[in-house]
Amino acid sequence: MNVTILLLTLLVGAIATYISGKKPAAKVALLFGLVAFVETIVLICQHNAGTDAGYMTQWISNPNIHIALKADGLALALTLLTTALTPIIIFSSFGDHIEKSNIFYSLVMFMSFAMTGTFLAADGLLYYVFWELSLLPIYFIALLWGNDTFEVRKKAILKFFIYTFAGSLFMLVGFIYLYSKTGSFLLQDLYNARLTGTEQYWVFLAFFLAYAIKIPVFPFHTWQASTYEKAPTVGTMLLAGIMLKMGLYSVIRWQIPITPIAAKEVMPTILVLSIIGVVYGSIVALKQANIKRFFAYSSLAHVGLIAAGAYTLTLDGMKGAVLQMIAHGFVIVGLFFVGEIIYRRYQTRMIGEMGGIRQQAPKFASIFMILMFASIGLPGTFSFIGEFNILYGLSQINLWYAVIGGTTLIFGAFYMLRMFQKAMLGETNAKPFADLNTKESIILGVLAIVIIFLGIYPKPLADLITPSLVEIVSYIK
Structure with a gap:
């Protein structure tokens, strides 16, 4: 078993939840969430036994982009957090009246898929795609099912979206520059990139803006409290329990090893x-x-x-x-x-x-x-x-x-x-x-x-x- 099975389980779970209809949606999402959790445990056991569950194949030849997934202990630990909390968060909402529940729970499952992909990705552009995909479901979850009136919460959620999306664009610029130096987005190739101190400084800064907003680090935190308050509790749990860890994880996985001098x-x-x-x-x-x-x-x-x-x-x-x-x-x-x-x-x-x-x-x-x-x-x-x-x-x-x-x-x-x-x-x-x-x-x-x-x-x-x-x-x- 490799990690693509886990990602497919979460993606299929999102689709199955959407087409299941309103009444069974929560149970379908919970079932796929539990299956994903069990698969994560299996992957960790394989890792501990010395089996590499990673995956890599070329996605696009020009530019050179791969579907590369790294299943080392660090990635699996954060994947475990995601797949353990997802069914707990879904189960916590059982019994709540949620309009268009099949859409709601499919968005939760899709967000879990995107966050898991972010933790596993070992190609910079693939990582960026997963990073951005995770933003879309939480935006709609918070906007459409949040607390307070639509007009009141819209302002807070829009601020959150603009802040995080703008920060991500700086990160994308950083990856494009790294590609111009290495001809590759692969994590290991970026680790081995020979950058001057000045080059590292600007790449570090581009990544920092994205991560500091997502975490958030002071003074990039101004979106946080209002978004947490206006989002439904399921959305708040996803944001605080898992999504902010994407920024913290990325500091360790991507930013520091690529730009150690600047760090x-x-x-x-x-x-x-x-x-x-x-x-x-x-x-x-x-x-x-x-x-x-x-x-x-x-x-x-x-x-x-x-x-x-x-x-x-x-x-x-x-x-x-x-x-x-x-x-x-x-x-x-x-x-x-x-x-x-x-x-x-x-x-x-x-x-x-x-x-x-x-x-x-x-x-x-x-x-x-x-x-x-x-x-x-x-x-x-x-x-x-x-x-x-x-x-x-x-x-x-x-x-x-x-x-x-x-x-x-x-x-x-x-x-x-x-x-x-x-x-x-x-x-x-x-x-x-x-x-x-x-x-x-x-x-x-x-x-x-x-x-x-x-x-x-x-x-x-x-x-x-x-x-x-x-x-x-x-x-x-």
């Missing part, structure tokens, strides 16, 4: 911007009254730290960044689902209108507490492993980077505990709050188990990604 020169500036994002996101989160915006700024703080880890150019920092990408994906999807559960019961996302939920729903409050502790990096949770490695990587560059970056733990504990007290404790809201039903228990239970298990035993994932990262670090001279 070293610019590293201090980007580390400062990333750490500013940690502090800024934490402070702004404290002021949020809307729980979706609260989680959006909390996410901004955490991805700022992940970006800092990636740009340390150290093995420890990059390893921590990748582990934290995966941890953040599971945690943030869980937190946004918690917010959706509260909205379904209370019809509000305003934290001030909640309260006393723990008394009525102890099971819900307990799992929420696990997700909260994971978000702040409590030892024993998966997030702690990634954050520890990132901070250790930062300390190898400058101890102050680690000290200031580590404030995410302090700020995170403060604003998350403060929010938890307001929402879960205190006076009980006049409306009754039913505890978790079976579907909600399965989703939150699975997320909690993953977070705790990998917090205690992260070795399988660490072993999976380390050889790829060692190879990438070897290009940093």
Whole structure:
């Protein structure tokens, strides 16, 4: 089995979901999502057994473009995140009234296909095609099924589209220039390109604009909170749980190994911007009254730290960044689902209108507490492993980077505990709050188990990604 089977499964799943009709659409999408997840596990087992599941064939002879897919440990780890979260996100919406549900779920499956392709692509132009394809479904998901009135959400979603699309065009220019120097878009050929320091600087900058917007890195974050708030929760989960990881992954896979000289020169500036994002996101989160915006700024703080880890150019920092990408994906999807559960019961996302939920729903409050502790990096949770490695990587560059970056733990504990007290404790809201039903228990239970298990035993994932990262670090001279 090679990775083309996985991509075809997701693509066929999108088509089958669309033609299945409105009633069975969610179940069809869930079925194909689960099949894709199982296939990813098989691919990882093959990889661990020494079998290369990659694929390459020429697509276009002039210009020289290949359908090249790389199935190393790094790509498979992010593919695992995508195919694990996709069925969880789909299942979370079961029972919701979604108009034209076959179109909605087919867009979710197509987005999963495009994001998976982005993680697996080993040809620059193919990678760019997948990168752009992932933008289209989330645009329509957020625009057509989002919150608030169409006119209100249209402004936020259009801003998101323009920002990300414009950044991508700079990246395309970078790839075209690289092709003019190498005659190839293949990843390995681009790694071996002999670029001057000035050439590397401009290519680095072209890539950085695309990745900084997608992640987002401060001050390129202005689209994020509004888009997360206006998108339906399924869309927000896709954006925060998986899509932003495309930018973080690409920094490690594409940007740094192709432009190592420029990366070293610019590293201090980007580390400062990333750490500013940690502090800024934490402070702004404290002021949020809307729980979706609260989680959006909390996410901004955490991805700022992940970006800092990636740009340390150290093995420890990059390893921590990748582990934290995966941890953040599971945690943030869980937190946004918690917010959706509260909205379904209370019809509000305003934290001030909640309260006393723990008394009525102890099971819900307990799992929420696990997700909260994971978000702040409590030892024993998966997030702690990634954050520890990132901070250790930062300390190898400058101890102050680690000290200031580590404030995410302090700020995170403060604003998350403060929010938890307001929402879960205190006076009980006049409306009754039913505890978790079976579907909600399965989703939150699975997320909690993953977070705790990998917090205690992260070795399988660490072993999976380390050889790829060692190879990438070897290009940093």
